Amino acid sequence: MKKILLGLLFLVTFGGLMGCAAQVETQVSEIASESPQVTTEITTEPETEPETEPETELETEPPVDYKTIKPNESGEIMIVMYHNLSERNSEYARTVESFKSDLQRLYDMGFTTIPMSAFINGSYDVPAGRTPVVLTFDDGHRTNFNYLEKEGEIEVDPNCVVAILDDxxxxxxxxxxxxVFYLNAGNPFGQPEYIEEKLQYLYDNGYEIGNHAYDHEDLSVLNAEGIQKALGRNVQHFNQINSQLQMASLALPYGKAPSSDLLRQYVVEGDYETAAYHNEIVLKVGWKPTRPIYSSGFDPSRVHRVQSGDGDMQLTWWLNQYEKTPEKRFISDGLANRVSVPNAFSESINMDKLGELELFLYDPES
Ligand SMILES: [Zn+2]
Structure with a gap:
């Protein structure tokens, strides 16, 4: 008790000197809640102080409530894998209703979508306290992006993925x-007559495309030339339709990659005719969340995804886990250029990968 009082007196005196009424109020009310005897005596005093804070202090104080939010920007991030929308839920399909309820649950649990490009450059810029999530859709199914023709006009089918996400x-x-939509050259989104409009719509509205090989080739059975043809030819094809959309990541067809390191390098980068490609991220058909790109041991050529669905290790399962252990998630500090990490996880950060980002270590208990 004596210790607490001494601490409180120091805070009040110090706060008075600094004219920092707001800060003292917060700290005092937290301590006071544990020691009701001193509540009146202490909390009344700061209120008599003027409600002003020196400008310099505002600039140096991070606008982050570390005690409440407890940001952990070394935590887990899900890259969710979807395919088709269909009448029934199955291994690679989700009904419209289930897809909508996935989105609602993600939102309600504090997730915010980020582009794959943001995942790649380590800019997990979501509101404080929220968790980034990347949504991916493989194979360019028509239910991902469908146009309806009505009286000579076209409109986006309200039950396709793009319309549901927009809404x-x-x-x-x-x-x-x-x-991000991982596409093959064949017949992406099932309506060849509208592919130009659709790709432009994706670009104009912040969506992305990624490589899924020209003809959905199994890259594990191809040689260097074959891999470069499958990937470079796909890039070349989409560049010819829309040069603004860039394919900076790859979803491995069938989740399969060559086993030799020599051939794996062609999965990451290579050339085919006029097209060069560089996949900053190579996605597997995974079963678990991943971590930020600046994490120790992060291998961008083997990144796991969480498959949508209600089975073991699928999206619903992982969301149930996070309800029990929310602290495992990446929790944002709300600041684009700062990576806030509790002291205990300092070794999970690879300093060489931080680039322009500032690492901020803190003790969540103090
Ligand atoms: Zn596929």
Whole structure:
């Protein structure tokens, strides 16, 4: 008790000197809640102080409530893998209703979508306290992006993925508006007559495309030339339709990659005719969340995804886990250029990968 009082007196005196009424109030009320005897005596005093804070202090104080939010920007991030929307839920399909309820649950649990490009450059810029999530859709199914023709006009099918995401974002801007579609050259989105409009729509509205090989080739059975043809030819094909959309990541067809390191390098980068490609991230058909790109031991050529669905190790399962252990998630500090990490996890950060980002270590208990 004596210790607490001494501490409180110091805080009040110090706070008075600094004219820092707001800061003292916060600290005092937290301590006072543990020692009701001193509540009146202490909390009344700071209120008599003017409600002003020196400008310099505002600039140096991070606008982050570390005690409440407990940001952990070394925590887990899910890259969710979807394929088709269908009448029934199955291993690679989700009904419209289930997809909508996935989005709602993610949103309600504090997730915000980020583009794959943001994941790649380590800019997990979501509101404080929220968790970034990347949504991916493989194979370019028509249910991902479908146009309806009505009286000579075209409109986006309200039950396709793009329309559902647009609508969800409009009603919940904090969810963000991002997804990446992993496409093959064959017949992406099933309506060849509209492919130019669709790709332009994706670009104009912040969506992304990624490489899924020209003809969905199994890259594990190809030689160096074959891998470069499958990947470079796909890039070349989409560049010819829309040169603004860049393929900076790859979802491995069938989740399969060559086993030899020599051939794996062609999965990451290579050339084919006029097209060069560099996949900053190579995605597997995974079963678990990943970590930020600046994490120790992060291998961008083997990144796990969480498959959508209600089975073991699928999205619903992982969300159930996070309800029990929310501290495992990446929790944002809300600051784009700072990576806030509790002291205990300092070794999970690879300093060489931080680039321009500032590492801020803190003790969540003090
Ligand atoms: Zn596929």
């Amino acid at each position: 969800f974002y409009e009603r919940n801007p904090e969810f963000g508006r991002s997804a």
